[in-house]
Amino acid sequence: MKVFEKTKMLTDVPMHYCPGCTHGIVHRLVAESIEELGLQDNCIGIAPVGCAVFAYDYFNCDMQEAAHGRAPAVATGIKRCLPDRTVFVYQGDGDLASIGMAETVHAAARGEHITIIFINNSIYGMTGGQMAPTTLIGQKATTCQSGRDPAVNGYPIRICELLATLDAPYYIERVSTQDVKHVLAAKKAIKKALRFQAEGRGYSFVEVLVSCPTNWHMRPVEALRFMGEECTKTFPLGVFRDKSEGKE
Amino acid sequence: MIRILLAGQGGQGVLSAGRFLAESGLHEGKEVSYLPAYGPEMRGGTANCSVIISDEEIASPLCNEPDVLIALNAPSFHKFAPRVKSGGIIIVNGSISDSFAGRDDVRVYDVPANDLAIEAGDVRSANMIALGVLVEETGLVRKQSIVNCLQEKFAAKPHVLDCNRSAFEAGLAFVKK
Amino acid sequence: MSKILLHGTEAICEGAIRNGCRAFFGYPITPQNEVPEYMSVKMPQVGGTFVQAESEVAAINMVYGAAGAGVRAMTSSSSPGVSLKQEGISYIACARIPCVVVNIMRAGPGLGGILPAQGDYFQATKGGGHGDYHLIVLAPSSVQEACDFTYRAFDLADKYRVPAMILADGMIGQLMEPVELPPMRDLSDIPEKPWATSGHYGKDRRVLNSLLIKPEVLEPHVNELQKTYEQIQANECRAETLLTEDAEVVLTAYGTVARICKSAALTLRKMGVKAGWIRPVTVFPFPAQTYADVAAQGSVKAFLDVELSLGQMVEDVRLAVDGRKPVAFYGRTGGNVPDEKEIVEAALKALEANK
Numbered sequence: 001m002k003v004f005e006k007t008k009m010l011t012d013v014p015m016h017y018c019p020g021c022t023h024g025i026v027h028r029l030v031a032e033s034i035e036e037l038g039l040q041d042n043c044i045g046i047a048p049v050g051c052a053v054f055a056y057d058y059f060n061c062d063m064q065e066a067a068h069g070r071a072p073a074v075a076t077g078i079k080r081c082l083p084d085r086t087v088f089v090y091q092g093d094g095d096l097a098s099i100g101m102a103e104t105v106h107a108a109a110r111g112e113h114i115t116i117i118f119i120n121n122s123i124y125g126m127t128g129g130q131m132a133p134t135t136l137i138g139q140k141a142t143t144c145q146s147g148r149d150p151a152v153n154g155y156p157i158r159i160c161e162l163l164a165t166l167d168a169p170y171y172i173e174r175v176s177t178q179d180v181k182h183v184l185a186a187k188k189a190i191k192k193a194l195r196f197q198a199e200g201r202g203y204s205f206v207e208v209l210v211s212c213p214t215n216w217h218m219r220p221v222e223a224l225r226f227m228g229e230e231c232t233k234t235f236p237l238g239v240f241r242d243k244s245e246g247k248e
Numbered sequence: 249m250i251r252i253l254l255a256g257q258g259g260q261g262v263l264s265a266g267r268f269l270a271e272s273g274l275h276e277g278k279e280v281s282y283l284p285a286y287g288p289e290m291r292g293g294t295a296n297c298s299v300i301i302s303d304e305e306i307a308s309p310l311c312n313e314p315d316v317l318i319a320l321n322a323p324s325f326h327k328f329a330p331r332v333k334s335g336g337i338i339i340v341n342g343s344i345s346d347s348f349a350g351r352d353d354v355r356v357y358d359v360p361a362n363d364l365a366i367e368a369g370d371v372r373s374a375n376m377i378a379l380g381v382l383v384e385e386t387g388l389v390r391k392q393s394i395v396n397c398l399q400e401k402f403a404a405k406p407h408v409l410d411c412n413r414s415a416f417e418a419g420l421a422f423v424k425k
Numbered sequence: 426m427s428k429i430l431l432h433g434t435e436a437i438c439e440g441a442i443r444n445g446c447r448a449f450f451g452y453p454i455t456p457q458n459e460v461p462e463y464m465s466v467k468m469p470q471v472g473g474t475f476v477q478a479e480s481e482v483a484a485i486n487m488v489y490g491a492a493g494a495g496v497r498a499m500t501s502s503s504s505p506g507v508s509l510k511q512e513g514i515s516y517i518a519c520a521r522i523p524c525v526v527v528n529i530m531r532a533g534p535g536l537g538g539i540l541p542a543q544g545d546y547f548q549a550t551k552g553g554g555h556g557d558y559h560l561i562v563l564a565p566s567s568v569q570e571a572c573d574f575t576y577r578a579f580d581l582a583d584k585y586r587v588p589a590m591i592l593a594d595g596m597i598g599q600l601m602e603p604v605e606l607p608p609m610r611d612l613s614d615i616p617e618k619p620w621a622t623s624g625h626y627g628k629d630r631r632v633l634n635s636l637l638i639k640p641e642v643l644e645p646h647v648n649e650l651q652k653t654y655e656q657i658q659a660n661e662c663r664a665e666t667l668l669t670e671d672a673e674v675v676l677t678a679y680g681t682v683a684r685i686c687k688s689a690a691l692t693l694r695k696m697g698v699k700a701g702w703i704r705p706v707t708v709f710p711f712p713a714q715t716y717a718d719v720a721a722q723g724s725v726k727a728f729l730d731v732e733l734s735l736g737q738m739v740e741d742v743r744l745a746v747d748g749r750k751p752v753a754f755y756g757r758t759g760g761n762v763p764d765e766k767e768i769v770e771a772a773l774k775a776l777e778a779n780k
Contacts, residue, residue: 077490106479
């Protein structure tokens with residue numbers, strides 16, 4: 001009896017993520033979804049700059065590593081030329097919501113037939129805990145050491161809400177990895193997003209809240225609790241667009 | 249090698265006259281180049297282009313010292329007349345410009361291009377009047393080559409073709425008089 | 426096939442399309458707007474892709490994606506826009522993705538002006554972005570060459586897996602001249618790209634990447650790139666010369682300025698001055714040997730390098746001449762183009778100073 005099998009869409013390369021980080025979970029959700037949908041043979045992924053920069057070592061399909069923030073443009077180039085392939089983009093908050101904001105918004109506005117998985121851990125992880133565009137008010141970071149002050153640092157950006165002002169996106173949802181129940185819901189959303197792309201429906205976007213115990217300076221369990229209790233206040237979970245269900 | 253500078257106001261057809269000239273030269277198997285001015289020179293509604301027609305390879309595409317100047321308005325006449333090569337030709341639109349070049353080493357054709365164009369059917373074909381004068385005077389390209397260009401360009405607009413053709417012929421006739 | 430009258434920008438597009446370019450990504454900037462305009466019409470007609478990107482930065486990254494997926498892809502811009510593309514070009518060079526970038530140079534620095542210039546020579550030939558890399562850089566001086574060089578750029582880029590650049594100036598962009606168009610290349614005739622990320626799984630999967638974080642991996646990779654540039658240097662140098670055999674003064678320039686210099690050289694000959702002319706066709710690789718050979722001639726008293734800049738290519742000329750003969754310089758900037766007379770005078774002066 002087979003109880004569990006690791007998806008073949010992930011390589012056997014050991015992941016470099018810190019203990020307690022939920023990036024690895026999201027990798028697995030994406031990989032499982034691709035495999036379950038049978039898309040693995042015609043799939044191209046785009047890795048970002050940031051914590052997930054080595055994603056090209058983990059996903060067991062063709063990968064392109066993009067410059068910081070440029071992944072949606074790279075994906076546009078691929079998908080426009082090879083419209084029958086599945087093209088997915090994996091980006092963090094600094095990459096997607098700061099340096100790559102133009103690419104993010106315009107790929108969405110054009111309704112590129114790509115799937116973007118957006119990892120929001122409200123911090124710059126790879127570079128050592130600097131403030132992100134998604135850092136919560138009052139949250140400490142190495143470049144706002146007494147906590148994010150709106151008067152100095154402005155407010156966090158809600159990407160799902162922002163993209164939902166555009167006409168083109170087909171599907172936008174925010175999910176979380178705070179507990180098993182939410183992880184299962186996240187899997188559902190990610191799989192749906194990829195399925196919509198495979199069905200030729202258009203642009204799909206899933207924001208996943210992820211914990212960063214290392215740079216939040218918390219124990220893993222505490223970080224998950226923080227995600228569920230605090231992050232979701234600024235970044236409420238939910239479906240912001242689903243044209244398949246008439247949600248505009 | 250003949251270097252022609254065509255200049256005037258935007259809308260006077262300076263650039264299209266230049267293109268007809270270049271196209272005609274090309275069809276006759278000559279070397280040609282066509283360089284429209286762009287940028288600050290285009291501001292204030294002025295337009296100019298340089299056309300070179302040659303039997304040999306054209307090295308520099310510039311027309312700083314043209315052999316021929318076609319000036320369709322007064323400002324371009326005064327701006328470019330001093331640059332024309334000694335022994336060169338100036339065709340100036342006498343309907344809206346004076347024709348005093350202040351030099352006697354060039355031949356100045358004072359052509360009432362606007363008036364002749366109105367007679368031919370449309371003031372906007374003053375460029376073709378000037379082109380007619382140029383072709384009749386220099387034999388630079390064959391008349392039929394220009395007519396062929398017009399027919400190709402205005403195939404879908406018979407009225408525009410007629411106006412331009414009549415204007416071109418009026419330009420040819422102006423020299424013969 | 427008969428010749429047709431084309432703009433330089435159109436010729437660039439036709440050269441690209443006829444050699445299999447099926448993806449174009451661009452952003453408006455004067456004086457090259459005719460390129461994206463033309464491509465927006467033509468690409469769909471040949472089953473290709475056109476996207477007006479949100480920025481030059483996005484455009485070059487779309488090229489990264491498309492060319493990385495194995496499609497012949499191109500982007501075009503003018504100086505300030507090409508500066509923005511440098512990030513992407515550096516990544517592309519490292520990931521070894523062949524593609525073509527067109528720079529119709531305008532006057533700089535900064536926003537500068539929109540008239541012709543050659544101030545981007547250093548940027549184009551010495552790397553441009555961060556890190557140790559080069560592009561293959563071709564400098565057309567006529568509309569026919571704008572077409573032919575763009576055509577060739579795709580083959581060179583593919584052959585070496587090195588991005589290629591068409592380095593032209595605003596004059597080439599606006600100039601119309603007769604062009605004989607090459608025939609349309611059969612796409613099946615273009616060699617396979619065994620590295621292209623067009624959708625593979627498992628052990629067949631391919632990765633295009635410019636992150637080589639281990640020094641013991643990055644150094645060999647950069648050395649490998651360097652080896653490729655040396656091969657390019659050995660195989661692909663091109664230059665044109667005229668009347669150098671007995672020349673006393675040798676005029677040199679690239680692009681459209683080379684044509685004005687050619688006129689100046691011919692005028693000098695008519696005046697009884699033994700003038701010669703060298704025009705690099707490739708500015709990377711720089712045809713140094715051509716200069717070295719001419720410099721070794723006893724007849725040569727001086728070189729004159731002419732540019733629409735305050736002296737960039739002149740450094741390569743001086744390196745090539747290697748002190749054997751003096752190299753004078755004459756440059757104009759701001760969008761001004763020197764006429765034949767100015768160049769003749771500068772050549773006479775250079776000759777006089779070194780008699």
